[in-house]
Amino acid sequence: MNSPLSWNRLPRVSPDAVYRLTQRSADIPLHLPRPLLAYGNGRSYGDVCLTEQGTLLLTRGLDRFISFDEQNGILRCEAGITLQEILELIVPRGWFLPVTPGTRMSTVGGAVSNDVHGKNHHTSGTFCHHVRCLELWRSDGSIIECGPEKHQQWFEATVGGLGLTGLIRWVEFGLIPIENPWMWVESRRFANLDEFWTLNHQLESRWPYTVAWIDCLASGNARGRGLILAADHAAARNELPKFKERRRRVPIDPPFSLVNRVSLRALNGLYYRQPIKPQGGLTHYAPYFYPLDTIQDWNRIYGRQGFYQYQCVIPPREAEAATAALLETIGRRGEGSFLAVLKTFGNKSSLGMLSFPRAGTTLALDFPNRGDKTLRLFEELDAIVREAGGALYPGKDARMPASLFQSGFPQWEAFSKYVDPNFSSEFWRRVTS
């Protein structure tokens, strides 16, 4: 069996062993090499879900629902179930995830341990704001059921805790009611960053979901041009369009990245010029929330070398200047991704000691792995983030220096007391050494 990879396909490390969990209540064999680390569906980037020493515990076999309170919208399920599997159950019954990341292929355990956020952060906070309780298995055999009001310190360590406090076996969380699977989406174009800030401010006050896509290669007066999509779940209506999801896949690993200067410039330009719907229109939830999920294995387009994602958050006071500086630096290098994502977080503070979301602005871009050249660009970006008092997202990181992690997550030392002595990851060893 090939060693499990994270979504950006780097680093490539082989653990001493992999072990498939199939039963939530079963004991984890003592003979497995330590440390242990849960690996869900491989949708985080970098090395939070990888370990070269010890054993990866594959959690996809823990894919059972435990209870579904359809009256009150409360779901309890095993940690290896994917958001997609949950949506297939709850959407036909009039419920939706309270918060969803940009892929529905991640597991619930992954969503909790990275305390994921979505386009509704400014109204609903992070995923873990909606978690009512969860069960944590510790390598000393103890089992801790914790929540915002029960063993609160364990809860705060575990949500956003990067899988380091033990194995999350099940999670219970609240859902939100919907009338149908459709979204009402208003899309607007903005010509530069200044226009973005104004438009974003207006739209955020009226819509629960907002996100902007930026053409990261546009320069000069057009720097920061892009599209902003604001949305809400569609109201009840008698007639709905038909929706059939088409799935495609990237069948091979190209020998080199198909994402390069030429393709990037062309695609970004095209995306910016696509027809918009300023008056709003209906879009099914799948293409709205998960545009990339319809292309299976899209991460292969970056070739065998893989790619990096760079996602940072900048505090509100520095947001405008730092975002402009980041885009300027990226544009100057001609690097960057098809679709940079820009979103402002609301003021709701995250519950986890290591949660990434916090008041401010978050920018996320993918970069093909061009070795040192790419890493040098990141160092320049790091300097801007550091200067602005920002942080990088551990769940998207394969290279941040320990010092940047420690300044961005000042509770990391307090957190480390809750780390299970028999759990660790490449990420954790890297940022704490």
Next chain:
Amino acid sequence: MNTLNRVLIFGATSAIAEQTARQLVAQGASLYCVGRNRDKLMAIIGDLRARASSQQYIDGCVADLTDSAQHPNLIDAADHQLGGIDGVLIAHGTLPDQKACQADTSLTRQEIEANALSVINLLTLLANRFEQQQRGVIAVISSVAGDRGRQSNYIYGAAKGMVTLFLQGLRNRLAKANVNIVTIKPGFVDTPMTAAFDKGGPLWTAPEHIAKGIIKAMEHGKDEVYLPWFWWGIMLIIKHIPERIFKRMSL
């Protein structure tokens, strides 16, 4: 087309049966699930209940199917709880350690008991009941291993071969009674039962795909199905290798 509104599943904790149960529930079926491991069975029943609507009935019972004295009670309980049975899936089984069996006759008998005799016992009881009701479908998970004896797992193969042959006879008998007997022959399936194997390569299939094939075969009243279909071709070749040559091969 057989309707599958009320289905009894033996060996419900096997990975293939669990996936089949999920898909049956998704299409509105009520289920009675029999399994040996209590924790596993309860987790599965809980999962199926969460997936089911309030109109569907999901329950089950813990039983060791090598205890054939229990069989009549299990079938009665399912019949009573479901209000009749449209279909049965027999999916329980073990994967014997061939080397250990070669060294231990009682282990060999135990494996034959679990994989063949317990199945035949259930089938005998079910057949009489279905013959009377003049409708329904009984599907049994046999194996491609039952098509030809091989040095690497002939205890398992012999047990599955016995089941396959028994089903042929039963199918012949019940054809007149409008009852379908379906023999399912999965190839390599990626389940906990096969955890010891290296599962790279195109021959391995996920249990949910096998489950889809099982339901289709049950609905359409198929006789013998290989899952995935290409195993039909592989086994055709394997069955036709002359014994003179086959005995020297290491399959």
